[in-house]
Amino acid sequence: MIQTLTHSALDIRWFTESTWFHSSDATVVRAGVLLLEAAFRSTQPATIPCDPLILSRLSGLSANVWAENGATLLQGFEQVEGGAWRHTKMAELFDAVNERFGAQIKELVASSALASLAVEEFPLVGEVKPAGRSKGKRALPKDYQFNEGLVAKAEEAGFITDEHKAWLLQKFKDFATSSGRLYSNWDATARNFFTSSITQRDFLSNFGYWPRDSKTRLMPALGAPSAPVRSGPQSFESAALNGSKSSVDRVLAKRFGAQNDVQDADVKPAAGTSAAFTQGGFGFGFARNRGAAPGAAA
Structure with a gap:
């Protein structure tokens, strides 16, 4: 059983069908809206107190202005046992919801209370599907x-x-x-x-x-086929793997000068010219005619 109407919707007709809604005084229209809201949020659904002082505060009016407009603003309300004012249309909605869904709501509230005490034993809504x-x-x-x-x-x-x-x-x-x-x-x-x-x-x-x-x-011993040679410049490594001396020469010449200045790594330098050779990277030697090194034979 529900105790408030805060999860329902305010019916616009409760406003538009009231006399105060069409007042030329904006404070009166505002007061009517505030009274409906107070009844909607009340812990006693659709009900507001009977005390004129409290009603004036709920509506945002002074006591004098409330005395002048209270009868108009309470249109749609009826006085019930104990003197409180109850909005008839709102109360009908509350009673209809409780009659149709009260048992389910009561069970859900009870289940929620149990679930809060033992989450693992009382799943709140249905069966939780396995993650993923x-x-x-x-x-x-x-x-x-x-x-x-x-x-x-x-x-x-x-x-x-x-x-x-x-x-x-x-x-x-x-x-x-x-x-x-x-x-x-x-x-x-x-x-x-x-x-x-x-x-x-x-x-x-x-x-x-x-x-x-x-x-x-990684598996040359197993006779794996060589990778296809691609067009474009070759690297030292690919030229060496392919066993192409001409390719090696072209790569070295492009990097270090004309082809006649390049010598393969396994070619020993001539006697008396060792100072003119420097060891290149990747296992290749190369030489340039840059003049005799200090101390070399003429």
């Missing part, structure tokens, strides 16, 4: 690991070492737990994750090469 489930979808299990089939797919995608796989699993778990993601098939999601361009770029940033190049770099 919605229409067959679920959160990633905390103990999730790649099964044998997923490990094979990961290796096909270029994640071949234990370090690669550990990194991949952690990245996948981070992806799964971010923003509370829910999926019905996490294994299928993992397969898509392996070949995602975002995953590939993250791998490149972490390991320094693309997953597709892992076998060429």
Whole structure:
């Protein structure tokens, strides 16, 4: 059973059908609104006291002004046992709500009281669904690991070492737990994750090469095919791996001068010219005709 009307709505007709609502005096209109609000919020629903002094204060009027307009402002109210004034239409609404929903409201109030004392034993509203489930979808299990089939797919995608796989699993778990993601098939999601361009770029940033190049770099003894040579400038490393002396010469010449100034690392300098050579980076030697070093033979 409800005790107040604060969860219901004020009916606009309670205002517009009252004589005071059409008064040319704004203070009278305001007083009528305040009286309805007082009845609406009263602990005795739809009821206001009978004391004229209290009524004048509730309406925001002086005692003299209340005496002049009180009869008009109490239109729609009726005096009940004990002398209080009760708004008839508002009271009808209150009685109808209690008659139709009073039992349910009383039960809900009682359940709320019990729930406040034993939250675990008395759920307030219905059964709480397990967290992370919605229409067959679920959160990633905390103990999730790649099964044998997923490990094979990961290796096909270029994640071949234990370090690669550990990194991949952690990245996948981070992806799964971010923003509370829910999926019905996490294994299928993992397969898509392996070949995602975002995953590939993250791998490149972490390991320094693309997953597709892992076998060429790390498993040459198994006869893995070499990575295709791409157009554009070559690096020292790619030129050396491809065994191309001409490529090495071109790279060195571009970095340090004309091709005739460049010598390969395994070519020993001529006698008496060792001071003119300096050891270059990446295992390559190069020399320039910059004049004899101090103390060199003429």
